[in-house]
């Protein structure tokens with residue numbers, strides 16, 4: 013080893029180390045910030061709440077009256093504070109008529125709003141500073157820790173030590189990360205009042221984009237985008253020799269930043285429906301819910317445009333593009349869930365279960381979710397149209413179904429399990445087992461599509477890299493070693509199998525359907541071209 | 546019903562077992578001393594590097610064998626008795642067979658160097674070798690690898706993945722000079738050096754020295770240079786693993802001698818894979834070819850013959866592939882290190898020395914004989930088809946775009962090769978007919 017190169021390497025190592033240190037500091041500030049508040053309701057608090065309109069007219073007076081005795085009480089713990097507020101809301105309800113009760117959803121929102129308004133301390137006081145010290149510092153630090161790798165190692169597949177890594181192979185750090193992610197999602201979905209300080213960290217960006225403070229969904233969208241973009245840098249460094257991966261990662265980043273984050277925020281600031289133009293039904297499961305349709309149809313020309321776009325996307329574009337390019341055009345080029353899986357989730361792709369049994373379970377679950385989504389949407393629509401002229405056909409059944417779907421599929425499956433389980437079950441748990449849109453795309457891909465992964469004659473040496481790194485748990489090698497093309501409904505076309513294959517055996521291809529399911533191969537008896545047995 | 550016993554659960558033995566099962570109901574027993582289940586020997590390196598766990602290298606789930614009624618036996622066969630049709634197992638048991646398949650693979654070569662059996666000196670072939678390497682890697686700082694071949698370079702990559710310093714001694718003056726033309730050999734050499742491996746071409750091992758602790762301390766080259774190290778990797782080729790057959794009456798030379806139907810001198814005993822030596826190899830082929838692909842083809846050929854469809858072993862047209870660190874290599878057909886009489890070669894190389902294309906052809910009729918690719922993937926079936934059809938260089942060049950198998954969006958270099966051709970033969974310039982591109986995405990019918 014020549015001297016200059018090793019001193020250059022140690023400089024790069026030092027830079028990466030500093031980046032990592034910055035990331036750890038940023039992350040620590042972020043983690044600490046959630047607890048860094050005391051809570052006190054003052055006259056100002058109630059004033060603020062009255063102004064921002066979170067508390068509904070019909071509840072405001074009664075609730076404020078109940079809360080008045082708490083004014084000035086000082087809480088050092090958010091739990092104690094929320095327990096008192098919760099009690100006060102119950103007491104308010106006792107005084108309210110049956111028609112104007114504070115129902116569960118509003119109760120959650122009110123608690124969150126109260127916690128936010130009552131929080132005092134460094135985070136509310138210096139939100140922008142904390143924003144920089146946590147999110148910006150951690151992101152920049154992470155990027156600095158990734159990029160110098162370009163000059164430190166040669167370009168190529170570098171999966172060294174993946175199976176020895178604690179974080180990547182269900183060791184201590186993997187479990188810790190999983191627990192953190194699961195906790196984050198549970199707090200976000202079910203206990204947002206506990207994380208008002210985090211939500212507040214979205215304020216600087218939210219104010220700039222939409223001219224109002226962040227709510228939890230804005231905060232989530234922002235975090236999602238930041239994490240995806242930062243990890244996209246890692247992905248790009250890791251696969252810098254592979255243009256398919258570079259283009260694909262750029263595409264994912266573009267759609268997340270533009271379509272999922274910026275455009276909806278800007279639309280909101282213009283008082284238009286905040287719509288993500290790439291989010292197709294039935295992944296976007298509430299697109300056909302009555303409130304959304306009402307919202308869109310009353311939203312003028314733009315609303316109608318979104319309605320038609322959404323229908324066209326689901327009914328025409330999804331199947332058509334899947335015919336031409338395979339499911340991948342959506343799942344690993346456009347989709348936000350796929351986007352996070354391909355960036356944040358990339359280090360965990362080998363954890364997917366490759367067993368035949370898992371494949372069986374997968375087909376049962378994902379198709380059940382599809383049926384669930386279709387039936388639910390059907391019922392909601394029937395109710396919607398029949399409700400236009402009289403009693404809805406299925407009466408009050410649909411809200412219950414919707415709630416069940418939203419809770420089980422939308423929150424638990426897609427969020428808590430889908431992302432929280434990255435370090436345990438791999439990065440595509442949701443996409444593989446749960447996503448109803450993936451199920452539809454998969455059916456198209458399997459039955460009528462030009463997409464396949466071509467196996468290159470007899471070159472496979474059965475090493476198993478392809479199967480190991482398949483995030484969808486497809487046993488790619490099973491096909492490759494028989495010289496058979498791979499056509500599986502679950503394949504999202506991420507292209508990693510082809511990237512990690514050391515013998516150049518696999519290629520993602522679109523082409524004429526004819527011969528897609530190849531029945532001859534060079535594996536059998538050299539060049540004999542005999543049927544695959 | 547015939548009782549079929551297979552010694553060796555590698556690719557040859559297992560392919561035979563699987564195909565016999567597909568074609569018949571004969572009871573099948575596969576014996577191996579190495580592992581309970583079939584695993585991919587070619588993936589050994591990835592276990593050490595942490596790309597995969599041992600479990601991931603098994604091409605079939607454990608339940609597969611029972612489901613397919615293939616009995617697996619973890620045992621060492623000490624002796625074969627062809628007269629009694631019996632095997633003697635190390636555990637003391639005897640096992641009868643009606644048909645015996647010998648698929649015992651290879652063992653690593655050692656050429657009698659002083660010190661070659663010291664602790665800290667090892668080869669790389671089996672799972673046990675891998676375990677030993679793991680043991681030898683503890684507090685390892687510098688290793689010396691002897692022998693520049695496919696296993697040597699894999700061992701180098703493995704050790705580099707753990708940042709171990711390596712000196713790599715290669716006897717030949719050019720890398721794998723029996724297989725690679727000079728340009729490709731130099732590309733590989735440069736590539737190896739870029740990975741901070743101290744590659745010494747034309748350097749031979751003289752002896753291995755022991756330290757006070759009885760472990761390897763250094764190697765000494767034929768030039769007298771002493772290189773301190775804690776590990777010596779001997780990767781100087783393999784030879785058939787047949788010692789246990791000595792005196793059995795089964796005819797062997799370097800390997801187990803077999804006829805065109807892979808039969809030994811006993812009609813009910815066959816051999817396949819690395820351990821088989823073909824009595825009359827096809828022209829241009831070696832009698833022993835220790836390769837994954839040949840083992841697979843032999844295994845299937847055997848299964849046919851045994852199940853009543855007599856099939857001669859046909860290795861097919863030559864192809865191979867490997868990866869030298871980050872550099873992929875594929876070959877289809879014949880590409881000798883130097884063009885033979887009346888042959889010529891067309892070669893393109895990128896500036897960074899990361900990619901190259903070579904097409905080898907006959908001068909008089911222009912028929913293409915082979916393709917050699919570095920850092921670029923080509924389509925096996927199409928190259929094979931062109932070679933089988935005896936296509937000319939001009940035809941192949943014009944259609945070369947169709948052979949490219951690199952991932953989408955990769956830069957395609959076929960045009961550059963054509964340019965070189967056109968410069969050499971300015972008479973009637975060629976144009977690349979097919980390129981992959983956007984148009985290709987929407988093309989509905991299969992071209993060619």
Ligand SMILES: Cc1cc2nc3c(=O)[nH]c(=O)nc-3n(C[C@H](O)[C@H](O)[C@H](O)COP(=O)(O)OP(=O)(O)OC[C@H]3O[C@@H](n4cnc5c(N)ncnc54)[C@H](O)[C@@H]3O)c2cc1C
Nearest residue numbers: 553555556557577578579621622649650818819835836837
């Ligand atoms: C590190 C490495 C990398 C390689 N990479 C490639 C590659 O990229 N491409 C390629 O084409 N080839 C490659 N090869 C070569 C390829 O792996 C072999 O050609 C192939 O595995 C041989 O298969 P086989 O079935 O003949 O024998 P083996 O796989 O060797 O199987 C024989 C089995 O029989 C067992 N056995 C032997 N004798 C007895 C006995 N008396 N009793 C019980 N059991 C016994 C052995 O323990 C062994 O498990 C590589 C080899 C190595 C070591």
Ligand code: SF4
Nearest residue numbers: 472473475476478513
């Ligand atoms: S297709 Fe490639 S990665 Fe998969 S088993 Fe075959 S050689 Fe290995």
